[in-house]
Amino acid sequence: MTAFLIILIAALFVIALWQISKIVQLGKSPEANGADGEIANDADNNRQGKYMLYFVIAMYVMMIACFIGYQDYFLPDAASAHGAEYDSLLLLTTVVIMIVQFLTQALLHWFSYKYRGRKGQKALFYADNDRLEFIWTAIPVVVLAGLILWGLFSWNDIMDVDKHEDPLVVEVYAYQFGWKVRYSGADNTLGDANVRFIEGANILGIDPTDADGKDDMVATELHLPVNRPVVFNFRSQDVLHSAYMPHFRAQMNVVPGMVTKFSFTPTVTSEDYKSTEFMTEKVRKINEIRRQKSKELEAAGDVALDPYEFEYYLLCNKICGASHYNMQMKIVVESEEDYNKWLETQTTFETTLANAEN
Amino acid sequence: MGQVIAAATEHGHDDGHHHHKETFVTKYIFSTDHKMIAKQYLITGLIMGAIGILMSVLMRMQIANPEQPNVIFEALLGKWAPGGVMDPNIYLALVTIHGTIMVFFVLTAGLSGTFSNFLIPLQIGARDMASGFLNMVSYWLFFLSSAIMISSLFVELGPAAAGWTIYPPLSAVAKAMPGSGMGMTLWLVSMAIFIASSLLGSLNYVVTVINMRTKGMSMTRLPLTIWAFFVTAIIGVVSFPVLFAAALLLIMDRSFGTSFFLSDIYIKGEVLAHQGGSPVLFEHLFWFLGHPEVYIVLLPALGITSEIIATNSRKPIFGYRAMVASILAIAFLSTIVWGHHMFVSGMNPFLGSVFTFTTLLIAIPSAVKAFNYITTLWKGNLQLNPAMLFSIGLVSTFITGGLTGIILGDSTLDINVHDTYFVVAHFHLVMGISALYGLFAGVYHWFPKMFNKMMNKNLGYAHFWLTAIGAYGVFFPMHFIGMAGLPRRYYTNTNFPYFDDLADTNQLITYFAIATALAQLIFVYNFVKSIFYGKKAPANPWKSNTLEWTTGDKHIHGNWDGPIPHVHRWAYDYSKVNENGEYVIPGQDYTPQHIPLQDGEEEMNH
Ligand code: HEM
Ligand SMILES: [Cu+2]
Ligand SMILES: [Cu+2]
Numbered sequence: 017m018t019a020f021l022i023i024l025i026a027a028l029f030v031i032a033l034w035q036i037s038k039i040v041q042l043g044k045s046p047e048a049n050g051a052d053g054e055i056a057n058d059a060d061n062n063r064q065g066k067y068m069l070y071f072v073i074a075m076y077v078m079m080i081a082c083f084i085g086y087q088d089y090f091l092p093d094a095a096s097a098h099g100a101e102y103d104s105l106l107l108l109t110t111v112v113i114m115i116v117q118f119l120t121q122a123l124l125h126w127f128s129y130k131y132r133g134r135k136g137q138k139a140l141f142y143a144d145n146d147r148l149e150f151i152w153t154a155i156p157v158v159v160l161a162g163l164i165l166w167g168l169f170s171w172n173d174i175m176d177v178d179k180h181e182d183p184l185v186v187e188v189y190a191y192q193f194g195w196k197v198r199y200s201g202a203d204n205t206l207g208d209a210n211v212r213f214i215e216g217a218n219i220l221g222i223d224p225t226d227a228d229g230k231d232d233m234v235a236t237e238l239h240l241p242v243n244r245p246v247v248f249n250f251r252s253q254d255v256l257h258s259a260y261m262p263h264f265r266a267q268m269n270v271v272p273g274m275v276t277k278f279s280f281t282p283t284v285t286s287e288d289y290k291s292t293e294f295m296t297e298k299v300r301k302i303n304e305i306r307r308q309k310s311k312e313l314e315a316a317g318d319v320a321l322d323p324y325e326f327e328y329y330l331l332c333n334k335i336c337g338a339s340h341y342n343m344q345m346k347i348v349v350e351s352e353e354d355y356n357k358w359l360e361t362q363t364t365f366e367t368t369l370a371n372a373e374n
Numbered sequence: 375m376g377q378v379i380a381a382a383t384e385h386g387h388d389d390g391h392h393h394h395k396e397t398f399v400t401k402y403i404f405s406t407d408h409k410m411i412a413k414q415y416l417i418t419g420l421i422m423g424a425i426g427i428l429m430s431v432l433m434r435m436q437i438a439n440p441e442q443p444n445v446i447f448e449a450l451l452g453k454w455a456p457g458g459v460m461d462p463n464i465y466l467a468l469v470t471i472h473g474t475i476m477v478f479f480v481l482t483a484g485l486s487g488t489f490s491n492f493l494i495p496l497q498i499g500a501r502d503m504a505s506g507f508l509n510m511v512s513y514w515l516f517f518l519s520s521a522i523m524i525s526s527l528f529v530e531l532g533p534a535a536a537g538w539t540i541y542p543p544l545s546a547v548a549k550a551m552p553g554s555g556m557g558m559t560l561w562l563v564s565m566a567i568f569i570a571s572s573l574l575g576s577l578n579y580v581v582t583v584i585n586m587r588t589k590g591m592s593m594t595r596l597p598l599t600i601w602a603f604f605v606t607a608i609i610g611v612v613s614f615p616v617l618f619a620a621a622l623l624l625i626m627d628r629s630f631g632t633s634f635f636l637s638d639i640y641i642k643g644e645v646l647a648h649q650g651g652s653p654v655l656f657e658h659l660f661w662f663l664g665h666p667e668v669y670i671v672l673l674p675a676l677g678i679t680s681e682i683i684a685t686n687s688r689k690p691i692f693g694y695r696a697m698v699a700s701i702l703a704i705a706f707l708s709t710i711v712w713g714h715h716m717f718v719s720g721m722n723p724f725l726g727s728v729f730t731f732t733t734l735l736i737a738i739p740s741a742v743k744a745f746n747y748i749t750t751l752w753k754g755n756l757q758l759n760p761a762m763l764f765s766i767g768l769v770s771t772f773i774t775g776g777l778t779g780i781i782l783g784d785s786t787l788d789i790n791v792h793d794t795y796f797v798v799a800h801f802h803l804v805m806g807i808s809a810l811y812g813l814f815a816g817v818y819h820w821f822p823k824m825f826n827k828m829m830n831k832n833l834g835y836a837h838f839w840l841t842a843i844g845a846y847g848v849f850f851p852m853h854f855i856g857m858a859g860l861p862r863r864y865y866t867n868t869n870f871p872y873f874d875d876l877a878d879t880n881q882l883i884t885y886f887a888i889a890t891a892l893a894q895l896i897f898v899y900n901f902v903k904s905i906f907y908g909k910k911a912p913a914n915p916w917k918s919n920t921l922e923w924t925t926g927d928k929h930i931h932g933n934w935d936g937p938i939p940h941v942h943r944w945a946y947d948y949s950k951v952n953e954n955g956e957y958v959i960p961g962q963d964y965t966p967q968h969i970p971l972q973d974g975e976e977e978m979n980h
Contacts, residue, residue, distance in 0.1 A: 054828035064758035086854035175723035211640035262859035273637025276720035
């Protein structure tokens with residue numbers, strides 16, 4: 017599909033170049049002498065008007081081709097509870113704006129073609145029409161109000177981190193250039209922390225005197241039990257980062273000096289997400305690309321790429337320095353049981369400190 | 375037509391004007407003539423634009439073939455591309471300086487500076503700006519700030535690289551990245567000077583428009599260009615000082631140990647002493663300028679296209695009052711929507727709702743403007759000159775880019791597209807490309823006035839079509855890689871196999887970017903060649919109504935050789951007819967502003 021697009025677009029470019037060389041030829045006709053030659057005449061208007069028409073047709077073809085060719089670029093169905101609503105709102109908004117896009121671009125370019133100048137053609141002196149202007153002020157007001165109202169209701173709902181009963185409280189901690197997770201342990205309360213406590217094994221700056229922190233556990237992967245609400249507390253050690261979890265429709269900046277929050281409920285386990293039709297197909301394609309690439313690499317004496325298996329990820333989405341492009345963390349959504357089993361393998365802060373002293 | 379111009383010179387001898395002897399230095403370098411200053415702005419802006427576009431091409435080449443050696447990198451980046459492989463820090467530096475140059479140096483100074491300077495006195499009927507001297511100072515400060523920005527490319531550790539938004543702590547702490555040392559210092563100094571230049575310019579524009587209109591030029595008879603420049607200048611005066619303050623506070627945090635924006639930072643094994651500041655505060659201050667800046671860039675372009683579309687449609691602009699009202703509404707609203715850049719910054723979510731609401735409001739005057747342009751074309755007699763094509767192109771990209779703003783302005787939807795390539799696609803179309811088209815449209819349209827020569831129209835057509843195809847080719851597919859969740863400001867995407875299938879599209883975008891950049895050479899060639907070898911321009915090549923076309927072809931300081939013409943009508947009496955269906959001036963489909971009302975003619979009560 018992409019290959020087809022490239023060819024199509026290359027062809028368009030070639031046609032454009034060819035047409036242009038034709039115009040430049042025409043420009044050399046004797047009529048072009050004198051300054052009037054540089055002002056559009058009927059022949060120019062005719063030609064450029066037609067190009068406007070071709071252009072908008074080509075643009076429609078391109079837009080449709082993009083939507084078809086790139087449909088698997090869109091993120092798959094959300095893996096979080098609020099994500100379904102996000103996706104419906106995005107779909108509706110996209111449909112609305114594409115309808116407006118098709119209509120307005122059509123009018124703009126059609127008029128450019130239809131009313132292209134001709135000798136003797138009289139333009140209509142038409143300066144005002146309050147009714148028309150009222151109508152096209154009112155239509156966007158109504159449509160936008162609808163979209164935005166829906167958006168605002170979802171927004172208030174999504175951003176209300178206190179709405180859950182018994183959520184899992186997790187800290188996501190950012191630093192140049194990586195992530196750590198802190199689980200709050202049996203008390204489900206994170207111990208106080210500040211960068212000024214960072215020392216030796218206490219890499220997250222947990223206050224060693226705070227009892228709440230003793231059972232906290234620091235991990236390098238984010239494991240979440242499915243269908244349990246999670247409240248994330250984000251903390252940064254150095255500069256701004258942004259914790260972006262695209263498959264959960266979740267993002268929050270991570271700001272040094274303050275704790276930011278976001279919450280969502282993961283609804284699909286990693287295993288289930290991997291085996292959706294969409295994802296198997298996408299991963300197959302990606303592995304096809306990687307195999308091709310590997311062949312080239314091996315031919316050049318380099319190491320081949322590993323085959324890819326999908327895992328949820330969290331990535332940094334706020335410029336934070338040289339390795340901003342590679343600041344990621346794996347996310348695993350699993351059954352409550354598996355989650356608890358995994359959690360048992362983690363060490364508490366108390367133990368970490370004790371071990372460090374030995 | 376000859377008869378019409380003759381009529382102009384018969385008006386009263388209100389203000390006589392003397393000519394001073396001019397030397398090369400006072401004429402071309404330290405000139406106080408607004409027309410020369412405009413040209414200085416234009417040429418400086420175009421040179422900065424060439425640098426900015428070259429940088430974007432380098433970025434695109436890196437994205438298309440990440441971490442591959444490239445002789446061009448080796449040649450241009452030197453030690454920043456060891457073995458021809460681009461260094462990640464320099465990628466971020468390119469992003470930063472490209473963004474800064476394009477937004478401030480090309481589209482603020484190069485576009486608004488050029489055309490405000492050139493057109494305000496000429497279109498309102500004034501001999502020059504209120505203060506020619508301050509105007510000259512304004513240009514030279516701009517020149518100085520450009521020189522400093524460019525010189526920052528050559529410092530030991532590289533130029534500023536924290537993004538054009540220079541959010542602290544990244545930009546404040548030298549240990550956070552190499553570009554945050556000397557490079558960032560120079561960036562801040564350069565921008566501080568730039569702001570001073572912009573304020574001097576803006577104050578001058580405001581005062582000139584208020585005080586120096588010729589007799590009969592009431593505010594409601596002003597061409598829309600002037601309305602746009604006037605309101606743009608006001609937005610600049612309101613919002614640039616806030617950026618200045620932010621820059622100053624940032625300098626304090628960097629060099630004098632204050633903590634406006636910094637708190638609880640542990641970096642490279644050390645806790646910094648800063649305590650109690652907030653990076654979010656900086657974001658507020660930055661975007662209080664940053665968002666209005668989008669309109670500072672865009673409104674002049676829209677003003678220019680209003681004028682060009684009306685002239686070339688041979689029709690009045692549709693809904694003059696609504697257009698003015700939209701400009702005013704946009705100006706006002708643009709100062710209260712900044713938070714839509716900060717939905718996920720950690721600020722109170724309730725504020726997010728407020729900013730979503732104000733953002734919805736600003737979409738309305740923008741939509742009205744787009745509809746009015748389209749209606750102006752309807753039943754016109756369109757003269758499809760290159761300037762007109764660029765104006766139509768602007769309306770097209772403004773709509774395409776504006777519509778995606780509805781997704782980004784909705785706080786809910788922004789959660790998942792914030793800082794992805796979807797945003798890059800959106801703002802490039804709606805502000806980058808649209809404003810650039812406005813700049814080109816302005817150059818093609820007023821070149822005859824600036825240089826007394828015509829630009830070659832066929833090269834203009836070629837330039838337009840290649841640019842139009844290329845711009846959509848670059849930025850339309852970019853929405854889709856953004857929808858896949860591809861973050862911006864990434865040096866390479868290869869660490870995420872999930873993005874492997876986007877690589878083709880990224881290459882496609884790069885091919886378009888290179889082709890589009892090359893197409894700009896047509897413009898450069900046409901521009902330079904026409905200055906020297908272009909055909910001599912007639913007095914009023916586009917048969918336009920506005921006053922600048924009544925000066926005759928001599929370029930003198932003071933604009934009109936004789937008295938300044940008086941104004942008797944608005945600027946849009948194109949194809950106006952009497953009751954008998956005959957044009958107001960028989961045989962001529964336009965009636966310039968200085969022509970008195972004819973017998974039995976009624977003034978357009980717009
Ligand atoms: C040939 C045309 C252009 C191309 C190919 C281009 C390409 C790019 C690329 C690749 C980026 C980096 C995106 C990222 O990683 O965030 C970028 C950023 C940017 N561009 Fe352009 N650009 C072009 C023209 C313009 C114009 C006309 C403007 C004027 C407004 C502009 C303003 C910006 C800004 C503000 C940024 C953001 C910088 C930042 O992230 O700090 N660009 N551009
Ligand atoms: Cu980061
Ligand atoms: Cu904004």
